[in-house]
Structure formats: structure tokens, C-alpha cells
Amino acid sequence: MNEYPLPSHFLEAMKQQLGESDLNLFLQALQQPAPVSIRLNPSKGMPAPAASEPVGWSPHAFLLQSRPSFTLDPYFHAGAYYVQEASSGFLNHVLNQLELPEAPLALDLCAAPGGKSTLISSFLGEKGLLLANEVIKSRNQVLKENTIKWGLGNTVITQNDPAHFAQLSNSFDFVLVDAPCSGEGLFRKDPQSIQEWSPENVHLCQGRQSRILQEAAALPKPEGYLIYSTCTYNSLENEENIRSLVANFGYKPVEIPIDPAWGISQSACETERGAYPVYRFYPHRVPGEGLFMAVLQRPPSEDYRKPAKMGKDFRHPHLQRLPGKIRNHPSFPTLDLAENYAYYQYSNHLFALPARWVAWFETIATRMNVQYFGVELGDWARDTFLPGPAWALSLLPKPSYAVEELTTEETIRYLKKEPITLSKADRGWVLVNYKGLGMGWVKNLGNRSNNYYPKEWRIRMD
Numbered sequence: 001m002n003e004y005p006l007p008s009h010f011l012e013a014m015k016q017q018l019g020e021s022d023l024n025l026f027l028q029a030l031q032q033p034a035p036v037s038i039r040l041n042p043s044k045g046m047p048a049p050a051a052s053e054p055v056g057w058s059p060h061a062f063l064l065q066s067r068p069s070f071t072l073d074p075y076f077h078a079g080a081y082y083v084q085e086a087s088s089g090f091l092n093h094v095l096n097q098l099e100l101p102e103a104p105l106a107l108d109l110c111a112a113p114g115g116k117s118t119l120i121s122s123f124l125g126e127k128g129l130l131l132a133n134e135v136i137k138s139r140n141q142v143l144k145e146n147t148i149k150w151g152l153g154n155t156v157i158t159q160n161d162p163a164h165f166a167q168l169s170n171s172f173d174f175v176l177v178d179a180p181c182s183g184e185g186l187f188r189k190d191p192q193s194i195q196e197w198s199p200e201n202v203h204l205c206q207g208r209q210s211r212i213l214q215e216a217a218a219l220p221k222p223e224g225y226l227i228y229s230t231c232t233y234n235s236l237e238n239e240e241n242i243r244s245l246v247a248n249f250g251y252k253p254v255e256i257p258i259d260p261a262w263g264i265s266q267s268a269c270e271t272e273r274g275a276y277p278v279y280r281f282y283p284h285r286v287p288g289e290g291l292f293m294a295v296l297q298r299p300p301s302e303d304y305r306k307p308a309k310m311g312k313d314f315r316h317p318h319l320q321r322l323p324g325k326i327r328n329h330p331s332f333p334t335l336d337l338a339e340n341y342a343y344y345q346y347s348n349h350l351f352a353l354p355a356r357w358v359a360w361f362e363t364i365a366t367r368m369n370v371q372y373f374g375v376e377l378g379d380w381a382r383d384t385f386l387p388g389p390a391w392a393l394s395l396l397p398k399p400s401y402a403v404e405e406l407t408t409e410e411t412i413r414y415l416k417k418e419p420i421t422l423s424k425a426d427r428g429w430v431l432v433n434y435k436g437l438g439m440g441w442v443k444n445l446g447n448r449s450n451n452y453y454p455k456e457w458r459i460r461m462d
């Protein structure tokens with residue numbers, strides 16, 4: 001329920017957009033509690049929640065009847081699902097409509113906290129690579145945590161201003177700009193955003209979005225896609241930006257077929273090249289929060305900037321690609337991953353990345369501020385190897401470790417970083433699982449064990 005009155009300028013604009021009777025329904029919907037929904041991680045195989053309803057446009061998303069304690073659910077910490085309002089899942093439907101190569105290269109330019117990045121990561125699966133970028137350092141941390149827990153290992157995280165991406169022009173099969181906005185679509189879920197709203201802020205946001213889009217427009221390959229989304233309704237932050245993309249870069253419209261039963265509002269954005277379809281989600285028509293999305297395609301032959309060059313001789317001051325024979329290194333007996341991974345060392349940290357993306361990754365790593373990539377397997381401490389949390393949470397095999405399945409109560413204790421009693425007699429590293437999903441590592445010392453769950457992730461609730 002809203003405790004803040006809605007600004008009169010906002011109400012006036014919504015009346016124009018919706019008409020009087022629809023405005024009343026919209027305002028009534030804002031007085032209802034926001035629906036709670038989750039999107040499952042298909043790679044982690046959690047069953048659909050009991051007493052939930054599927055979301056029409058998003059095959060892995062489910063509406064829950066009430067809000068459970070996610071913090072006390074081990075599946076949540078295992079990256080088995082992401083708590084995401086339902087409208088955002090439309091991106092999955094959009095991606096399924098695009099004509100993409102078998103192994104797409106994708107960019108999410110405004111990625112934190114990672115809701116849409118984790119969706120894209122699942123869409124790309126084993127074949128594609130996602131570059132997830134977040135310019136704000138503190139928000140980059142949460143993006144990293146969510147990416148690690150999602151566990152697919154097909155994501156490179158960078159922390160760069162959109163302007164730095166000029167070095168990767170003409171490179172991506174699709175680019176998502178989920179832009180920072182005035183947040184009108186969040187008024188119900190986050191009433192604080194009502195307080196922050198003003199006509200001046202809408203103008204400020206539009207200026208920022210337009211600058212981001214100027215950079216983003218050069219990044220897809222010819223005939224690649226640019227997906228623009230905001231969680232706001234006004235046309236200044238939405239249609240106005242689409243018109244500039246069309247006028248300045250000649251982007252073409254892409255129509256996304258939608259089922260009328262979904263309640264999504266399609267309208268036409270008039271541009272100098274004709275009408276472009278755009279999609280809005282209103283809370284009185286869909287079981288989700290406010291969202292705007294439009295899909296555009298870069299024209300085929302126009303080349304605004306030179307394509308990025310693929311790296312050949314990789315030289316980096318801190319990052320080193322390791323030779324294939326690392327797999328047989330005597331001080332490293334525990335690592336026996338599939339052949340199709342490449343290994344990198346950064347300081348004493350060891351990473352694995354799908355081998356097919358080596359050239360691209362090295363191109364990115366020499367140009368951008370990389371914060372994380374692939375799966376961090378663990379750390380070297382002198383001659384021994386300490387397996388790390390990201391490896392436990394990833395889908396990569398961990399063949400040479402003992403495994404112990406924990407109960408729900410034991411898993412919660414593990415996630416609180418409390419001591420765990422292991423039934424295994426063998427000393428050494430033990431991978432602890434919850435319902436078959438890797439949660440982290442415990443070191444069995446015989447009479448006691450050490451809990452290696454990262455302290456910054458631990459549950460701090462009783």
C-alpha cells in the first residue's frame with residue numbers, strides 16, 4: 001500500500017496515457033500488494049513451487065501465493081531461482097524470437113543486480129557468452145554474487161562506463177540496455193521511488209539514457225539487436241529515446257508476437273521511419289510491475305565504427321592463460337575438468353572459462369575492467385589448492401572430492417557459517433550439497449571440521 005501521495009504531474013501524464021477509466025484501475029492496482037514471483041534456474045532443476053501459477057510469457061517464472069522467507073531457503077542460496085518481478089521475464093520471450101547464431105555473444109550494459117543477466121545466462125546456456133557490465137562498484141559486487149550463484153560459467157563481468165565500450169563496437173549479437181530510470185513502474189514495490197520522482201528527474205534520466213544509448217548503438221553487429229527497457233511509463237524516457245536511435249542510427253523495428261491473454265500493452269512509436277512497436281506492462285493488466293521494452297535491429301551494411309580486433313598474443317599484467325598440461329600438474333590432483341575449458345590465473349586465483357570463448361575473452365580482458373569471469377575454481381596457497389565457493393556453486397564437475405548431502409537444517413547451519421558435523425570419516429575437502437546442488441566446502445579435520453562458506457554471504461538471521 002502506498003504511504004506517499006502520487007505526484008500530480010505523474011497522475012496527469014498517466015491519465016493521458018491510459019484514459020480516465022483505465023487510470024482508476026491502474027491506481028487501484030497500486031493499492032494492492034505487489035505479486036511475488038521467482039524465476040527458476042533451469043540448470044539447477046528445482047521443482048516448480050507448490051501452489052504457484054506459471055507466468056505466461058516466461059516458462060521458468062512462477063507467481064507465489066505469499067512471500068516466503070527466501071533468506072531461510074537453501075535453494076535461494078544455491079542459485080536455484082532468482083526473485084524477480086514477473087514483467088522482467090518477458091526478456092526470455094523476446095530472446096526466443098530473435099534470429100541469433102548458434103553461439104551468441106551478448107552484452108548487458110546496465111546489469112546489476114543481475115536479474116536480466118541471469119536470465120540471459122540461462123538463455124545462452126553452454127554455447128553463448130554474456131558480458132555483464134555494471135559501472136557502479138558497489139553494485140558490481142552483488143552482480144558478481146548473483147552470477148556466481150547462478151553458476152553457469154558463461155559470463156564475464158566488467159565495471160566500465162558505457163563510453164569505454166567503443167573499443168568493442170560492432171561485436172555483439174544482441175545488446176540489452178536496461179537503463180537507470182525514474183522508476184514509475186516501481187511505485188508499488190518500492191514506495192521510496194515515489195519520493196524520488198519529479199519532472200526534473202525524468203528529464204535528468206532521459207539525458208542519461210540518451211547518452212548510454214548513443215554508446216550502445218554502435219555495439220551490436222550489423223543486423224544485431226538492441227533491446228531497450230526501463231521500469232518507467234513516461235514517453236520521454238521511452239519513445240523519445242527510440243526516436244533518437246532511429247533518427248541517428250537507422251535502427252529497424254522488430255515486432256514481438258504476444259498472446260493477448262498475457263495483458264501486455266503493445267503500441268506504436270511514431271518515428272521518422274514509420275511506426276515502431278513498443279511494449280508496456282501495467283500492474284492492472286499483468287501480475288507484475290511496470291516495464292517498457294522495445295527491440296530494434298541494426299541495419300545490415302552501415303558500419304559506424306571499426307569492429308573490435310580479436311586478441312592474438314594475449315599479454316596482460318596480472319592475468320595469465322595456463323597451459324593445458326595444468327590438468328596433470330602433480331600439485332593439483334583435484335582438477336579434472338572437461339577438455340573444453342581454458343584455465344587462467346589471476347594473482348593466486350584460478351579460473352576456468354569455456355575454451356571456445358578464449359579469443360573473445362582475451363579481447364575483452366585487454367580492453368575492459370574485468371571483475372569476474374567464467375568460474376573461479378579456487379586459490380593456490382603455496383603448493384596446495386583450496387577449492388573455492390564459486391566452483392561448488394557452479395555446474396562444473398568436481399570429480400575428486402568427497403560429497404556430503406546435508407538436510408535443510410544442516411544446510412541453514414552451514415549457510416550461517418556454523419560448524420557442521422560430517423558423517424564422512426575421510427579427512428580433507430568435502431563438497432556439501434543440498435538436494436544434489438553444490439553449496440560450498442567444508443574441511444574435515446577428523447575430530448572437527450572447518451566451514452569455508454564465504455563470510456560476506458552468510459545468513460545473519462536467526
Ligand code: SAM
Nearest residue numbers: 110111112113114115116135136139178179180
Ligand atoms: N538489469 C538489471 C536487472 O535486471 O537486475 C537492473 C538494471 S538497473 C534498472 C540500471 C543499472 O544501471 C543500475 O545498476 C545502475 O547502477 C546502472 N547505471 C547507473 N548509471 C549508469 C550509467 N551512466 N551508465 C550505465 N549504467 C548506469
